[in-house]
Amino acid sequence: MGGFMQPQGHLQMMVALVDDGLDPQTALDRPRFCLESGTGDSRLALEEGLPLETMARLAEMGHRVRR
Numbered sequence: 001m002g003g004f005m006q007p008q009g010h011l012q013m014m015v016a017l018v019d020d021g022l023d024p025q026t027a028l029d030r031p032r033f034c035l036e037s038g039t040g041d042s043r044l045a046l047e048e049g050l051p052l053e054t055m056a057r058l059a060e061m062g063h064r065v066r067r
Contacts, residue, residue, distance in 0.1 A: 005034050036066075
């Protein structure tokens with residue numbers, strides 16, 4: 001992990017630990033998402049393990065999702 005994903009991964013880890021109360025290993029095992037670039041036409045990459053319903057709902061909201 002590096003570059004544009006690094007701060008996104010850190011934020012997702014902190015949310016899992018602080019807000020969701022997960023232990024470190026469970027937080028690391030959680031599927032992640034990544035906004036691929038900082039431009040207005042960027043895609044949202046979703047790791048395998050996120051529910052298909054979540055992916056569909058994000059697409060309905062206008063996000064360009066990629067598995």
